[in-house]
Amino acid sequence: SQQGEEDPQALSIQEGENATMNCSYKTSINNLQWYRQNSGRGLVHLILIRSNEREKHSGRLRVTLDTSKKSSSLLITASRAADTASYFCATALSGGGADGLTFGKGTHLIIQP
């Protein structure tokens, strides 16, 4: 079963605009990660935020985490055509030696030139 749920399922914006995607999850986590998947390519890790962190930046990416609401958001600023992809949040559960990631269904982002 998939713990994370991304919202929206699909998003289409103009190049240069900002894109925001949200993720909700159900159980306690060790950390939350965001991945990107381009058509025909594998998954690429974007950013990891630990459960004791609230915000993290990496280049044009900004991730927030609210553990009280069990939610996270990914902001991509100044979008480019190359950002067109599916974006997935993935959670790593806390405790028990578990290390498999639980992915959501993803947000399909289209950047229109």
Add this chain to the structure above:
Amino acid sequence: DTGVSQNPRHKITKRGQNVTFRCDPISEHNRLYWYRQTLGQGPEFLTYFQNEAQLEKSRLLSDRFSAERPKGSFSTLEIQRTEQGDSAMYLCASSLALGGGAGREQFFGPGTRLTVL
């Protein structure tokens, strides 16, 4: 290229046949993971190894599925008596775990697309 590699990239088989996939992780990574992804869905975790030990298995990993990592390097995933529902992309990933603990950045391979006719 020192990334995660998977072979074959595509496999078409008839229902009831056995198939085996191979994954070569990034050489210094001690953890190796298998996931399955169907169209329009996110990857679903199947199992992972730390070195040669299989430490976690998902309920999705039925008894027709078996994974090995005999020398702590490459891994194989075998599906016996394939069913049409097994058609999916099978993804392998690796990571470097220092000490215990969970959830580090995982590096994914390109996947093996399985089609069961």
